[in-house]
Amino acid sequence: MDDTEDVKLVRQTLSGNTESYAVLVKTYEAPLLRYITYLVHDPDLAEDVVQDTFIKTYRNLAGFKQSYKFSSWLYRIAHNTAMDAVKKHSAVILEAPQLDRLTAVESSIAERIDQEILAKDLGRCLNKLPAKYRAPILLFYFQQKSYRDISDILRIPTATVGVRIGRAKVRMRELCKELEVQP
Amino acid sequence: MRTRNNKRDHTIAHNIMRRIQSGEIAMRPRWQFTLFTILNFVGLIATAIVTIYLVNLVVFKLRLASSDRPMYGMQASLDYFASNFPWLAFVFGIVSLGLLLWLARKHDFSYRLGRWLLLAVVLLSIGVGAALAFTSFNNRLENFGPTRGIYNGQKSHGQNGSDGSPEQSGDSTMQRRGQQN
Numbered sequence: 001m002d003d004t005e006d007v008k009l010v011r012q013t014l015s016g017n018t019e020s021y022a023v024l025v026k027t028y029e030a031p032l033l034r035y036i037t038y039l040v041h042d043p044d045l046a047e048d049v050v051q052d053t054f055i056k057t058y059r060n061l062a063g064f065k066q067s068y069k070f071s072s073w074l075y076r077i078a079h080n081t082a083m084d085a086v087k088k089h090s091a092v093i094l095e096a097p098q099l100d101r102l103t104a105v106e107s108s109i110a111e112r113i114d115q116e117i118l119a120k121d122l123g124r125c126l127n128k129l130p131a132k133y134r135a136p137i138l139l140f141y142f143q144q145k146s147y148r149d150i151s152d153i154l155r156i157p158t159a160t161v162g163v164r165i166g167r168a169k170v171r172m173r174e175l176c177k178e179l180e181v182q183p
Numbered sequence: 184m185r186t187r188n189n190k191r192d193h194t195i196a197h198n199i200m201r202r203i204q205s206g207e208i209a210m211r212p213r214w215q216f217t218l219f220t221i222l223n224f225v226g227l228i229a230t231a232i233v234t235i236y237l238v239n240l241v242v243f244k245l246r247l248a249s250s251d252r253p254m255y256g257m258q259a260s261l262d263y264f265a266s267n268f269p270w271l272a273f274v275f276g277i278v279s280l281g282l283l284l285w286l287a288r289k290h291d292f293s294y295r296l297g298r299w300l301l302l303a304v305v306l307l308s309i310g311v312g313a314a315l316a317f318t319s320f321n322n323r324l325e326n327f328g329p330t331r332g333i334y335n336g337q338k339s340h341g342q343n344g345s346d347g348s349p350e351q352s353g354d355s356t357m358q359r360r361g362q363q364n
Contacts, residue, residue: 014210018203025196033195047195054199055208063216 006070013061021061025054028071031143032078038138039082041127042089049085053078072152075145079135079153086131125175133168136161223286230283231308237276238312243321244269280308 012020029050036053037046056077064073126134135154139145140161151158202208245268284301315321325334 018200021203022196022200025199029195051195051198054195055202058199058203058208059211060216062210062213063219 003069003071007066010061010064010066010070013058021058024070028074029054032074035075035138035143036078036082038123038126038142039079039131039135040086040089045085045089046082049078049082052081052085056081069149069152072149075139075143075149075153076155083131122176124179125172128175128179129168129171133164133171136164137168137172140165227283227286230279230286234276234279234283234308235312235315237272237279238309239315239320240272241269241276242313242316244272246316276312280305283308 006024009020009024013024032053033046033050036049037043040046040049053074057074060077064070126137129137136150139150139153140147145153147158147161150156150161154161156164199208284304321334
């Protein structure tokens, strides 16, 4: 994702060109949906969360500081919306067959590969991780976000991102062993 | 313009754009965000000042209370301490310190500095507040109209050790003990 292009599109939207916002929505819809689905464990709820995220983002677009990364800001709003939704709906743990629904969302090869991995047994281990550890793992390994971006999204210091990813990997290994899954 | 070759139609994008174009979803004006930022900043500064003042007041009153009180046994000291401690200022101080930390955390990108920034905010507020108690700052406020009441109670209490008020029971005990010795 090119950040300068995002800022250009934001500026165009702010000056009244709603088509530019449509481009932003189309660009981030799929990766955001993927991230949120794994976070809330419910594809239907994830769709609602993503929709709410884009609505909130549009409403607050005038407050976006253009010196920051648009994607980090968007993911931050999505993360908060997802956490609120989880609290409200007390999300149901997703069973393995439902994970297959995710493969219909994406098309690029890289994304399909990680979906295939996730759709298999590894997804079961990931789902067992507490949200505190699941979010940085998803952002780092499946959304290719840097530590700094994750720090901006989750509002935690960069060092804490590293610590959480490290702990998450250890927990994942233990969980996969418990579930007899080959990571 | 960027495009993606998704298999699935962008139903979310379609729904959102339909609602935006129909005017159902509107952008909030920029002045609201500017006002919010200003209020947030003013709140942060105001809370910092209140925190520093209250910490200063607690330290000042403790100094005033203990400066002319010899220690006649632990129980009497504790009673005296408990009855003279500025609990209200202490509670407000803790509340405002908590508020200050919350505002500092909320402030954009302060989380990058994380716990060090928060620790610095706490120590700085306590340090500045305590340091103020050793200056003539409170003496000036003592003679200043609106804050005179805060100081006068403590002063008259300190000057008239046995005025018969319930708070003086500890002092009377101390005086009796002093005479016996």
